[in-house]
Amino acid sequence: MTHKERLIKYFTEVKPKITSLDAVYELGNTRLAATVFNLRDSGWNIESVDKKVPTRWGNEVVVTEYLYHGKTERSTS
Numbered sequence: 352m353t354h355k356e357r358l359i360k361y362f363t364e365v366k367p368k369i370t371s372l373d374a375v376y377e378l379g380n381t382r383l384a385a386t387v388f389n390l391r392d393s394g395w396n397i398e399s400v401d402k403k404v405p406t407r408w409g410n411e412v413v414v415t416e417y418l419y420h421g422k423t424e425r426s427t428s
Contacts, residue, residue, distance in 0.1 A: 354378070354386045359395070362419035370402075370416050387417050396420040 352360075357378045361369060365377070374383040387397050398418040403411045 354380050354382070355390055355393075358383075358386050358390065367419040368416055370414050372414075383417070384415070394423040396423055 357380065358369070358374075361378060369377070369383065371383045374380040374386075380386055387399075391397055396419070398420060400416050400418060401413050402416045404414055405411055
């Protein structure tokens with residue numbers, strides 16, 4: 352199974368959002384942004400949202416969360 356196939360399956364069967372850290376733990380994908388880029392290029396509707404999250408040291412950082420909104424008519428795997 353390819354990274355694209357795993358991510359589509361995750362979005363449709365587990366939950367419709369994911370961060371890079373989730374992708375590493377859940378999918379073994381260390382290049383989530385590249386996978387999302389390829390899916391978008393194939394017509395999949397995936398939104399990027401910047402999200403502030405706390406660190407263990409007490410400050411905040413911004414991470415990207417990808418939100419799946421279904422596929423478009425021209426979507427391919």
